[in-house]
Amino acid sequence: MSSSSKPNLPVTNAVNGPPNADLVRERGAASFPVRDLTYLVYGGQERTEHLERIANMVASDPVFRKTDRFFLSRTEQYRRSLEKVRHYKELIAKHNLHSELDQQDLRQAIDEDLPIGLHVGMFIPTIVGQGTDEQQKKWLPLARAYKIIGTYAQTELGHGSFIRGLETVATYDKSTQEFVLNSPTLTATKWWPGALGKTSTHCVVFARLVISDRECGVHPFMVQLRSLENHEPLKGITVGDIGPKFAYETMDNGFLRFDHVRIPRDHMLMRFAQVAADGTYSTPPHSKVSYATMVFMRAYIIGTASSTLAKAVTIAVRYSCVRKQFPLRSGEPEQQILNYQNQQAALFPLLATAYAFHFTGNYIRQMYSDFVRGMRAQDFSVLPEMHATSAGLKSLTTWIASAGIETCRASCGGHGYSKLSGLPSLYANYIPACTYEGDNTVMCFQLARYLLKLYGKAQAKPGLRLPGNVSYLEKSTLLDERCDASTEELWLDPARQLHAYRNRALRLVANCANRLVAEMQKGKDEVLAVEAIKSDMVKVAKAHSYYVVLNNFVNAIEQLRASGTSTPILRVLKTLCDLFALHFIQADLGDFLEYGYLSSLHTEPLHAQIRRLLEAIRPDAVALVDAFNFTDHALGSALGVHNGRVYETLFEWAQQEPLNKTQVAPGYHEYIKPFLLAKM
Ligand SMILES: CCCCCCCCCC/C=C\CCC/C=C/C(=O)SCCNC(=O)CCNC(=O)[C@H](O)C(C)(C)COP(=O)(O)OP(=O)(O)OC[C@H]1O[C@@H](n2cnc3c(N)ncnc32)[C@H](O)[C@@H]1OP(=O)(O)O
């Protein structure tokens, strides 16, 4: 079956001409209607077409061009991103894109780390989440109209993960009803906040509240940093850019110091905790409610892991169809490198993972909106589950996506190392996701701690009912059960796949819990006992998160089946889900073998089934990446161009290299000529 219709996307940036014949053939051989899968991914035909209109508008707009980005200095890149921000605002007005969703779609299409990312992603959400109604009324209209630009300033030179260790102080002065913000030490300097260095006029600062020498914990405060007239820093404020980074050049991550800066009392965001005029402090209803913006952003990051990985896989799969190396036998044509099993084994599990993470993103979005509904009704009961689940999923998805981008890059051979492949910058700009919004390892501890607690409760109280994704912790009998997938066919049973993931997670939780007890029996207190099991806690968190991802993928397919999705689409999604499930068992085989859950009786059919799945996906590989529907602008890759004119595009883009502006190299006269022409 061929694609039901051609995607309505312009081929920007790529060199025009007849499309690569191999890609054309591959597209014609897809076993499912590509367009229907695109609709499924993006939420229907209407929404897909809307996204395409925005993507086309961006892709054909010269202000948003990307191809020269590699040749610009850091300062030029920052200026260009400001130019894009201005144009983004002009387009909102011109095309009436005033809804939050439209603006999100537009930013996504622009596809750059713009210095308004923090304004939109953390500054405004913090005002919404932590501000009183009056505070929202005052600041939201200004922020939404970009009359003020803000960021989220929490991390300091000395502390990021350990929020309670922040040193910036906000001391309440009852006599003037003001807070005095101060950075008492060098390590109290705010360090890293995006757009803090040069762009923001305001920020939400996290500081320890002190009232009459009493420590009241870390709270958020609204602070103006720069004049709205001339952008100069205000009195008492030292602010600037933190300097060169691994990548992320378009973003002015900044530093900030306060020298006894005074702000009015109503600049503390007081939705949950309050300071009255006389200095009376009212505690928040939940001690971690001021961390809510981070939970929001973690959920957002989980949602973007799929699309980021999907971009890398799209580039690598298309290129691997165009690229040919070696005939199998002399005299035969050379093979597309995607025909090699090793290439498929590297790329197809990542393709499957990009689809798996798509459904994880849907799941966490739903969980987050239920959680927000509860919060609005002063119900914080879901907070621990939301925090733990999002912390674990954020870690797993960003780790896998980061490693996956690098695998894609390496799979493109030498050309993958060229920045023109788009993969080095995709990787370099993405990997901080493993660190920001909570270092992944530290986040894993949060989930593991939650699971250990629930496991302990379930042990202490048989018959206790735990919520959906953690209900397996009730069933210690599961530990005695063994895998019975002794044939290739049995490995395709979702119930058996889920059984394996549940069993592994439970085993690791139980093992950790036992070790904790053993460490305490050796005389350690609980704190030191936890220190002795920390690397196992990371494994626990990952194992549980894998289970959550797979469970959601399986459930999503069941729901699609129930809602009448066509057989060819269901078939291809099931194949991807199977590959996801089996690949990550194979990757962590030691976990499953260690406790005798699996034996060689099961591993042989497991490996064989994985090989079959790779073969099954091969004819649909191009269609499956096409279904993500990225424009050439979004991919920013000479290797991933839709028309497959890889070599032509690489050649043309390389001509832009500034070194090629002259035939004779700069420096020739000083450094090359003297030794070339020196007498022997
Ligand atoms: C839809 C529109 C979207 C627009 C998007 C726009 C695009 C934006 C693009 C920009 C992209 C990227 C930009 C990146 C920006 C990056 C920003 C940042 O990095 S901001 C700084 C982030 N910092 C962190 O994440 C710090 C991590 N540290 C922590 O979270 C905490 O300190 C923690 C959890 C490690 C420990 O906290 P604490 O020491 O206070 O607590 P305890 O460990 O003692 O735990 C006590 C108890 O509380 C529970 N707990 C902890 N945190 C939470 C929470 N958040 N919620 C609920 N409960 C929490 C913990 O589990 C313990 O529970 P207990 O039952 O006692 O065991």
Ligand SMILES: Cc1cc2nc3c(=O)[nH]c(=O)nc-3n(C[C@H](O)[C@H](O)[C@H](O)COP(=O)(O)OP(=O)(O)OC[C@H]3O[C@@H](n4cnc5c(N)ncnc54)[C@H](O)[C@@H]3O)c2cc1C
């Ligand atoms: C690109 C980028 C953008 C950022 N944007 C912002 C922003 O907008 N606003 C903002 O406030 N911050 C921002 N940050 C800061 C970011 O949130 C922190 O860097 C992050 O939370 C990690 O904290 P840290 O740097 O203190 O790491 P550390 O905690 O110092 O981590 C270093 C190592 O120590 C380990 N470790 C730490 N604690 C423990 C423990 N208890 N047990 C065992 N191991 C431990 C970690 O696993 C890690 O391996 C940004 C950072 C980056 C890189």
